[in-house]
Amino acid sequence: MSPSLLGQLDYSAAHLFSAMVLLGSFAMIYQRRMVGMFNAFAFQAFALAAAAAWQAYIQEAHHLYVTAAMALLLKGLLIPFALRVIVRRLDIHRSIEVVIGIGVTMLVGIGLVALSALLVMPVTAGAAATTREDLALALSVVLIGLLIMISRRNAVTQVIGFMSMENGLILAVIGVAGMPLVVEMSVAFAVLVAFIIFGLFFFRIRERFDSLDVHYLETFRGERR
């Protein structure tokens, strides 16, 4: 294979994996069932692991293999498994209640993708092509994570939105050459700690209100009557 073709493959495979991470976000928006959402989250984590491993290979940055392994084990396997156990233990309703309809949420999501493309492209003029597209896709993953948090009522699904935002951050980090491992490690562990705290909160909220619908929290704080 000629060097230019090889370079093209480097680029297009990286692009493919990043797009798969974005697709995972949309799969989460599309889901109506909690288990489906966990699967979508696991899919996103696998895509992220593949993206990180590919970047490690083309940039020859070996510490990114560690990132890939962490994405695979923590987010691909451990967190979905833990979420499943929590949902079963809490015995909560397993369909997802949405604030705005799924179709509208998907349209807003597409708008966010377009917005991040329009935002990132002019700002990063002069950077490498892979970096630019990676950043645009990563920003849209972050924004869609926020959208999931906004458009879902249930605390568990809001936490998944939060986790997928963090996936977007990792996606942004791996596209940029020279990000030190210690930063990624600390982000990943901070998220893991946050996950444990969220898990505890689930049990507390459930104990107090008999539901994980955050709408009860708002009433309790006196924001809504």
Place this chain on the structure above:
Amino acid sequence: MTAALLQVAQIALVVLLAPLMTGLVRLIKARLLGRRGPPLLQPYRDLTRLLRKDAVLAANASWLFRAAPYFVFALTWLAASLVPGVTAVLALAPTADLIALIAILASARFLLALAGMDVGTSFGGIGSSREMLIAALAEPAMLMVTFTVALVAKSTSLSEIARFIIGGGVGLEVSLALALMAVLMVAIAENGRVPVDNPATHLELTMVHEAMVLEYSGRHLAMIEAASMLKLLTYASMIACIFVPWGMAVEATPHALLLGLVTYVAKLAAAAVLLAVFETSIAKMRVFRVAEFLGGALMLSLIATIVRLMSEGL
């Protein structure tokens, strides 16, 4: 001259192969469900039997009701013979435009929906209205897919796209992968396959296509059945032509044509097997979920377009 001959051959080939493909899908589905299933050639027998039978017409059926099956069949046959399958060297290749193809299939559906409402039964009306709902959602997605493919291949002509992709003009392309997923969802909805509609039911409140054609019998029903078989073949060939065109003959040499024929049949068989496996592994969704399903297809095709435009802007 060769192109004209090949075009005639293509026109004959699609109409001969279409029942075989449907028969294969039915056979594999039956086997996957643990039944023996009908023989592979059963659709041919069904069609000839229907052609021999008398047509029963409702007392208030208008000329439209009688004419629609022939128009629907003719339009779908035209669409099927436009899509390059065995070879890209076809006399009608310049007219084989993706947008024109969508329009031809849409006019066939329009006529069928009108005919469904013609006799004034409630089933026909509900079938027509649902069919138009699905169409209204599927067409934008299909057009976005067309735009994505046109952005990549710089053409909306199917034979040009096939030549471009066979010529190695495109590597691993994300937008095409997303467009493929979208077009698969659209194809499932347009052909009334399982998650959207069940082609095997005849008396169910959730049916769409079968409800619309419930009043037809005899030769009219034969035309409509043949048209829906041709439509399945059209979509399978179209997807094969855009996304896996390898093996298609771009030159009209005997060797290339033979290879094209073998790969074309193999592609159709693969499509039939995949469709059957997919249909058996999934449950039918509620009619009101269809909007979300096709919204998903529209979303995928929009992302494909955005991603493609992003790469163009670099």
